[in-house]
Amino acid sequence: MADASSPPPAAEVASPVTPINLILLTLFVFLVYLRLKPAKPQALPRAPPPTVFRTFTPPELFPYNGLNEMPVYLAVKGQVFDVTSGKNFYGPGGPYANFAGRDASRGLAHGSFDEDMLTSDLDGPLDPLDDLNDEQLEALRGWEERFLEKYLVVGKLVPVGAK
Numbered sequence: 001m002a003d004a005s006s007p008p009p010a011a012e013v014a015s016p017v018t019p020i021n022l023i024l025l026t027l028f029v030f031l032v033y034l035r036l037k038p039a040k041p042q043a044l045p046r047a048p049p050p051t052v053f054r055t056f057t058p059p060e061l062f063p064y065n066g067l068n069e070m071p072v073y074l075a076v077k078g079q080v081f082d083v084t085s086g087k088n089f090y091g092p093g094g095p096y097a098n099f100a101g102r103d104a105s106r107g108l109a110h111g112s113f114d115e116d117m118l119t120s121d122l123d124g125p126l127d128p129l130d131d132l133n134d135e136q137l138e139a140l141r142g143w144e145e146r147f148l149e150k151y152l153v154v155g156k157l158v159p160v161g162a163k
């Protein structure tokens with residue numbers, strides 16, 4: 001006869017394979033899977049188009065007015081600025097849309113965005129701005145500084161026939 005202090009027979013040892021253990025094991029395996037499963041490849045943001053410094057004649061600059069998904073460029077004192085980030089100023093319907101795709105120098109010097117501030121003959125010589133008075137030249141310098149701080153120069157304005 002077995003005495004009370006002797007260990008129970010092997011068959012009576014509780015098996016670890018119980019329903020609750022199976023559930024816990026499944027959960028554990030699932031959590032490990034979640035942890036290790038490869039993350040979805042991240043879609044990288046598209047790089048902006050490269051900015052290439054180039055020369056623009058007035059007719060070449062003209063289409064850069066924000067229409068037809070074009071960027072917005074304008075020229076100040078011979079420098080062509082990419083003002084696309086200021087599209088609400090210069091883009092279609094903006095208060096200064098007249099400057100888009102044009103030489104804005106005279107308009108900025110005069111503080112006017114009237115049509116007659118723009119060079120009408122795109123195929124002719126560039127506006128020499130030689131009739132501007134000191135105050136207008138100073139205003140133009142101020143605008144140039146502001147544009148240099150805020151926007152990227154993407155090119156140089158040259159008259160037709162000079163490239």
Ligand code: HEM
Binds near residue numbers: 083086108
């Ligand atoms: C009724 C008169 C005008 C009002 C109320 C007005 C208003 C404004 C305002 C609120 C800004 C934004 C300023 C900022 O972001 O710091 C601005 C910017 C500007 N304004 Fe005017 N403006 C007026 C006349 C003019 C005129 C006559 C010109 C023509 C040269 C002009 C050219 C500009 C330019 C070039 C900018 C800079 C936009 C940029 O940061 O790219 N504004 N104006």
